[in-house]
Amino acid sequence: MSDLLEPAGPGANAHEFTVSELSGKIRRLIEGEFGHVRVRAEVGRVVLARSGHLYFDLKDDRAVLSAVSWKGQAARLAIRPEEGMEVIATGRMTAFAGQSKYQLVVEALELAGEGALMALLERRRKALAAEGLFAPERKKKLPWLPEVIGVVTSPSGAVIRDILHRLRDRFPRRVLIWPVAVQGKACAPEVARAIRGFNALAPGGAIPRPDLIIVARGGGSVEDLWGFNEEEVVRAAAESAVPLISAVGHETDTTLIDLAADMRAPTPTAAAELAVPVRTELLARVEEQGARLSRAMSREIGQRRQRLGDLSRALPRPATLLEGAAQRLDRAAERLGAALRATAQRKRLRLGELSAVLRSRAMHRRLAEARARLEERAARLQPALLSRDMARRGRELERQEARLSAAARLGLEQRRQKMEALARMLQGLGYTETLRRGYAVVRGDGRIVTGVEAARSARELEIEFADGRLPAGRAGGGGTGGAPSRRKGERGAGPDEGAQGRLF
Amino acid sequence: MSDRKISEMSFEEAMAELEAVVERLERGDVPLEESISLYERGAALKKRCEAKLKEAEEKVAAITLDAEGNPAGTREVTGF
Numbered sequence: 079m080s081d082l083l084e085p086a087g088p089g090a091n092a093h094e095f096t097v098s099e100l101s102g103k104i105r106r107l108i109e110g111e112f113g114h115v116r117v118r119a120e121v122g123r124v125v126l127a128r129s130g131h132l133y134f135d136l137k138d139d140r141a142v143l144s145a146v147s148w149k150g151q152a153a154r155l156a157i158r159p160e161e162g163m164e165v166i167a168t169g170r171m172t173a174f175a176g177q178s179k180y181q182l183v184v185e186a187l188e189l190a191g192e193g194a195l196m197a198l199l200e201r202r203r204k205a206l207a208a209e210g211l212f213a214p215e216r217k218k219k220l221p222w223l224p225e226v227i228g229v230v231t232s233p234s235g236a237v238i239r240d241i242l243h244r245l246r247d248r249f250p251r252r253v254l255i256w257p258v259a260v261q262g263k264a265c266a267p268e269v270a271r272a273i274r275g276f277n278a279l280a281p282g283g284a285i286p287r288p289d290l291i292i293v294a295r296g297g298g299s300v301e302d303l304w305g306f307n308e309e310e311v312v313r314a315a316a317e318s319a320v321p322l323i324s325a326v327g328h329e330t331d332t333t334l335i336d337l338a339a340d341m342r343a344p345t346p347t348a349a350a351e352l353a354v355p356v357r358t359e360l361l362a363r364v365e366e367q368g369a370r371l372s373r374a375m376s377r378e379i380g381q382r383r384q385r386l387g388d389l390s391r392a393l394p395r396p397a398t399l400l401e402g403a404a405q406r407l408d409r410a411a412e413r414l415g416a417a418l419r420a421t422a423q424r425k426r427l428r429l430g431e432l433s434a435v436l437r438s439r440a441m442h443r444r445l446a447e448a449r450a451r452l453e454e455r456a457a458r459l460q461p462a463l464l465s466r467d468m469a470r471r472g473r474e475l476e477r478q479e480a481r482l483s484a485a486a487r488l489g490l491e492q493r494r495q496k497m498e499a500l501a502r503m504l505q506g507l508g509y510t511e512t513l514r515r516g517y518a519v520v521r522g523d524g525r526i527v528t529g530v531e532a533a534r535s536a537r538e539l540e541i542e543f544a545d546g547r548l549p550a551g552r553a554g555g556g557g558t559g560g561a562p563s564r565r566k567g568e569r570g571a572g573p574d575e576g577a578q579g580r581l582f
Numbered sequence: 583m584s585d586r587k588i589s590e591m592s593f594e595e596a597m598a599e600l601e602a603v604v605e606r607l608e609r610g611d612v613p614l615e616e617s618i619s620l621y622e623r624g625a626a627l628k629k630r631c632e633a634k635l636k637e638a639e640e641k642v643a644a645i646t647l648d649a650e651g652n653p654a655g656t657r658e659v660t661g662f
Contacts, residue, residue, distance in 0.1 A: 221594075222593075222594040223592065223593050223594055233644050233659070238662070239662050242640075242642060242662045243662065245640070246640055249638055249640070250638050250639055250640035251640065251641075251642045252639075252640075252642075252643075253640075253642045253643070254643055254644075254645060254652075254656065255642065255644040255645065255659060256644075256645045257644055257645070257647075268651070271651055273652055275645075275652070279653070284655075285645065285653055285655070285656055357635055357638055359599070360593070360631075360635055361632070361635050363597070364597065364600070364628055364631040364632055364635065366603050367597075367600045367601060367624075367628060367631075368624075368625075368628040370604045370608065371600075371603065371604050371607060371621060371624040371625065371628065374604060374607035374608045374610075374621075375607060375609070375617065375618075375621040378607065378612075378614070378617045379612060379614075381610065382595075382614060441629070556594070
């Protein structure tokens with residue numbers, strides 16, 4: 079209050095603000111002046127807060143401007159800011175009184191200039207390619223004749239008309255149109271949703287699942303087509319289980335969905351041509367196959383008829399077939415007996431050989447058995463026992479032998495002595511000694527004659543003297559039986575009788 | 583030879599088998615009995631192909647979406 083009473087200095091009559099007043103005024107000023115601005119800048123640091131708000135710096139070589147995109151807006155931005163990106167940001171300026179700061183609240187963000195856009199596209203392409211989203215092995219074969227075709231495009235305009243016309247010309251099909259925005263912020267999410275939505279339909283359901291999807295859009299600037307470069311669209315196309323043809327822009331425009339699609343068509347019309355074959359051509363093909371079928375069949379039958387005719391002409395008479403066989407039978411019958419005999423002979427021979435082998439084998443076996451038995455018994459023999467016994471008996475034998483020879487010698491000597499004594503006695507007692515003394519021995523017919531009667535009956539008489547024998551003829555022829563005996567007696571009977579008497 | 587019912591075949595399947603049948607028959611190394619049944623099958627396949635081609639019919643519908651953007655039904659589209 080006292081301030082008001084102060085003497086007025088230079089400018090002392092100027093209004094004095096509170097900080098809040100001034101800050102509020104500045105804020106109104108900024109927001110009024112810059113309620114809608116477009117700023118071309120390079121994106122600096124980017125921070126996505128947990129709250130979902132997106133904070134980033136916009137800068138050039140000399141200044142930095144803070145920018146924010148609130149949660150709801152951030153999701154709707156055509157592009158997501160990345161550091162180094164050249165952008166044009168559209169929004170309104172606002173001041174933040176609490177910190178004496180001002181910032182741009184971004185409502186739209188677009189890439190500045192073609193070069194920058196292309197650089198971004200290239201970066202994204204490389205990243206997605208590195209993930210394998212464009213790999214050739216991911217590509218699915220298009221159905222040869224789809225029953226239902228799903229078209230993702232704007233429901234009005236030339237594109238859908240071109241597709242339907244060309245389909246009608248070639249092969250009228252059932253077509254399901256999934257309407258989408260084909261440019262602008264809504265484009266990418268709607269296209270992605272449409273692709274996934276078609277895939278989620280049940281085959282043959284109330285809304286049948288298509289056999290083929292065409293994603294189509296007419297020509298436009300790079301910015302117009304930008305939705306088809308967005309990652310969510312590219313991923314949806316790559317993940318689609320239903321084969322997908324992309325036909326976005328003109329032939330010279332290549333978007334990332336073209337790389338992820340199973341087939342890229344240069345135009346929507348071309349997409350329809352890739353989608354279905356030409357019905358009339360197919361009809362012609364079916365007709366042609368039918369004609370070939372009939373031709374082949376009649377040729378089959380014709381050829382067989384021809385061959386049947388040829389063969390039946392070539393058939394020989396039945397008799398000629400039999401002749402050869404009959405002849406062979408005869409020849410075989412002739413040879414049969416001889417062959418049988420020869421065979422029997424051969425077998426008999428063989429039997430002989432075999433039985434010889436068999437016998438000798440049996441012998442060998444028995445021999446071996448006997449040998450084995452012999453060896454076994456020989457092993458059981460104990461020669462030591464035997465030789466001990468033999469030695470004992472040998473000694474006994476020697477003893478007995480010695481005894482025998484001693485006894486023999488003794489006996490022999492005794493006998494010899496006895497014999498000598500007897501011989502001497504015999505010498506003394508023998509009639510021959512008597513003969514020397516004048517006696518004689520008369521023999522008749524070889525026998526000693528001791529009487530007349532015997533002498534008379536003997537046919538021949540012999541007288542033995544000491545020095546020899548003298549024949550004396552027949553005693554009976556003399557007639558005087560007494561005389562010879564006397565004579566004998568005279569000559570020899572005395573000593574003879576005496577010798578004999580001594581002898582007996 | 584496929585034992586599949588011809589009436590369940592798609593045009594492509596029927597056409598492929600028809601072509602195979604024609605080719606076999608044209609080679610002429612099939613026994614007569616078999617060639618007759620081949621011919622009969624070929625004729626049936628041809629009939630199936632023609633039927634599939636004749637039933638070709640244009641029907642265009644647009645998907646209608648509910649508030650969440652999910653398909654709710656279809657709407658006939660005419661006038662193209």
